[in-house]
Amino acid sequence: MTITTAEPRSASRPSRRHRTLAASAVAGAVALSLSLGVGAAQAGTAGTLSAGHVDTGFVALQTGSYKLTLGSNVDDNPSYADAYYTRGQVNATAAHNTPAYDFEVNSGAKHGSVWVIQDNLPDADADDAIFAGFAGAAEDKSQGSTRVARSLFAGGKIGADDHLIYKVNVDSGSAGTVGLDFSTAQANGEDVTSTGSSGAGYTVTFGLGNADDEEAFHVHPKWTFSAAGDYWIKVVASTDASGVTQSDPTYYHFHVDA
Helix, strand or coil: CCCCCCCCCCCCCCCCCEEEEEEEEECCEEEEEEEECCCHHHCCCCEEECCEEEEEEEEEECCCCCEEEEEEEECCCCCCCCEEECHHHHCCCCCCCCCCEEEEECHHHEECCEEEECCCHHHHHHCCCEEEEEEEECCCEEECCEEEEECCCHHHCCCCCCEEEEEEEECCCCCCCEEEECHHHHHCCCCEEEEEECCCEEEEEEECCCCCCCEEEEECCEEEECCCEEEEEEEEEEECCCCCECCCCEEEEEEECC
16 A cells, blocks of 8 residues: 655655765665764665665565565655665664664654654654655565565465554663554555554554555554664564564664754
């Protein structure tokens, strides 16, 4: 399903920390050139995503198996070229290593004492901030000419009546808590339910009944970060379809600017 907005998509400005980020396909992998304004330890080794539409928690099937895999997907984003990032490129691991690609919440997203990733693109653009969401593949994903992940529907084990379930937790060592609010998505008719809290973590269930040609589901919640600093958000994806193995944990590194 494709997220639509009530007004035209506005051009997102580059990050305050990362003024240059150009994408190209090189030898079947996505390569980014990056100019850093401050501490490199806060940025991905190859690039940082900080503006426009990004499906941060993007689930697909591994190539050659019926195991789920988490990565990230960028499309319809004026700041970056369309690209799919594999788990190996975005996973900070339980050791909180620096991944190739991470995510930044710009200082424009600060509202009062918290930082907010908005649940709609116009408000995210007004904050000069990333528009981060969750989605699943309804088509194979490639880097260059190499297929690196498969559609969730490949092989027919997962169907439109099934669900994807995400376990989302903020890992220890993070700067604060992260709240996820799906109420706007639910009000707009999205097939999503969520239980949990910013302290205990969330279990989020996504229905696949409104799948389109590109995405099996597509939802953007409101994210609320309680403090500036670094966060490692652990996500595990599973499904209620039989014969499909849950994903390995993936740790997404967010940096929240003061």
